[in-house]
Amino acid sequence: MTNESIDAEAAVRQICAAYADRQGPLLPILHAIQKSAGHVSDAAIEVIADELNLSRAEVFGVVTFYHDFHRKPHATHVLKVCRAEACQAVGGREVWSAASTVEARGDVGVEAVYCLGNCACAPSVQLDGRTLGRMDAARVTALLVSGGTGVPT
Numbered sequence: 001m002t003n004e005s006i007d008a009e010a011a012v013r014q015i016c017a018a019y020a021d022r023q024g025p026l027l028p029i030l031h032a033i034q035k036s037a038g039h040v041s042d043a044a045i046e047v048i049a050d051e052l053n054l055s056r057a058e059v060f061g062v063v064t065f066y067h068d069f070h071r072k073p074h075a076t077h078v079l080k081v082c083r084a085e086a087c088q089a090v091g092g093r094e095v096w097s098a099a100s101t102v103e104a105r106g107d108v109g110v111e112a113v114y115c116l117g118n119c120a121c122a123p124s125v126q127l128d129g130r131t132l133g134r135m136d137a138a139r140v141t142a143l144l145v146s147g148g149t150g151v152p153t
Contacts, residue, residue: 005043011036012044016051026052026062030069039070075109079143080126084115091136092123098137099125102144110144 015032019025029048033040040063049056063069081099082092099110108127118124121133125140132139 008037008041008043009047012047013051016048020051026054026059030063030066034069039073041071076107077128078109078111079140080111080113080116081140082114082116082118082122082124082126083112084119086115086119087123090122094137095123095125095135095140098140099144102141108144 012033015036016025016029019029019032022028026048029052030040033044033048037044045056045059045063048054049059052059063071079099081096083096084092087095096112113126116124116126116131118131118133123135124131124133125135125143126132127143132143
């Protein structure tokens with residue numbers, strides 16, 4: 001074990017101890033670990049299972065059920081691309097295709113979602129919580145190439 005892994009394990013155990021007196025502590029522990037480490041690693045899942053007297057499968061099941069938990073370090077920026085029918089009908093497939101294939105996207109993660117509630121301005125994407133409408137392949141490519149720092153006009 002490296003010093004880094006020992007420190008990470010100690011941090012997870014400390015977070016578990018902070019929530020030990022709560023009823024149903026698993027979700028608050030997972031949120032705290034993700035906030036601290038940026039993701040919930042396999043090693044953290046093992047420690048949580050040990051601390052809460054759960055199986056690793058039970059903890060893993062919760063982590064993988066909720067889409068807000070990440071098992072690997074997450075990108076700094078997140079681009080959510082709407083894949084619902086309204087967006088698909090007016091060019092959403094091309095937007096998704098461009099977002100999925102651009103290699104120079106810096107630190108931007110791309111995720112599919114199924115409605116951003118911006119159907120009147122479809123196709124839509126959401127970059128770090130900011131919804132952008134009337135997107136096309138060129139605009140989404142510009143977003144990704146800029147590493148999520150520039151919102152095209």
